[in-house]
Amino acid sequence: MAPKTKEQFAKIREDRKEEILNAALELFAKQGITHTTMQDIARKANISKGLIYNYFSSKEDLLNELIKSFINHLYDFFDPDGDGILTTEEMKYFIEQQVSTFKMNIDYWKFLYMLLIQPSAQEMMDKLQLEVLTSKMWKMIATYFKKHNFEDPESETWLFHTTLDGIVMNYIFNPDKYPIDNVKDLLIKRYCKPL
Template identity: 40%
Template sequence: MAPKTSEQYGEIREQRRQQIMNTALQLFAANGFSNTSISQIAAKAKISKGLMYNYFTGKDDLLQAIFEQGFNEMFEMFDPNKDGVLTKEEFTYFIEETFKLMDDKRDFYKLYFALMMQPSVWKKFRFSMNDIVAPFLKLMEDYYTKRGVKDPGTEAIMVGALLDGIGFNFVYNPDLYPLEKVKKLVIERFV
């Protein structure tokens, strides 16, 4: 077997990192952040505890990486052409894809909502989350300004809170929540 190239090592390292993050996400969502140990994550990921520390400095670092990846994935759909201008079509696309992500990535949303309810944990990540969310809110505020909305900043914050509330209700009551109907109504009223 031929020796691996540095590119192959990089790919293997990224795959392992993603495996650890996926495993941690499952455990954090099922058991809670505080009730999940690095040892449990390592055991479920079938790696040594020591190897975990080659990828993450600890649970906080791991959780930060999970959040960054999850929110970056969501916000990549916002202003997809990256021109700094949100169009009605792009906003509609974002809403549609966000609702799809709520369904596809329930563990991520379950963890996100659970941590919001734990002030001691949420406080650690609030500032980095604000850095991730701020550009999204600014684009939305600019969108509402162009549409002549009286208070575009508050409108943008309200839409963000609305999406959080919809996600929360759907994640915890998926069989009782009419996601498609709600999505259509959000697009109709806020886009």
């Protein structure tokens, strides 16, 4: 009989928001952003259309929140161990982590590449603030290649990232046929030779 406490309401809101974001992510990844209607999202989340607007002020806002949430996940994915110096072993671990991350969060990655390929990608990048994150990784990898005496460590870093991008692209596009683990092993062989 007693009204719900603030904590109860907060929990409900939290959970509901999460559910909506999950539903949206899945649908965005599967159908594309434009082709996913608020109705679709509501249906998938088993709620009414209107309720979404209790949690997000617009589709745009929902998209932004999803991106924010994605960023947070990215930090989970990538969190480096801190000293910023990769040993050969850590490089191997890094590659494995990356690939494992691709495999475990396919919807997220599909969503990210969807965003990137879209017209307003530049703005998205800003919103994503991916650079902050990337630049850290970038330096780590570049340093690694320098230390390992790669001929053109700068370009090698570009190539390395390019290859990872290619892997994601291929994997999200065709997770069943793409031999991601074999490719990963090749990559490790190439890049993780002991000093």
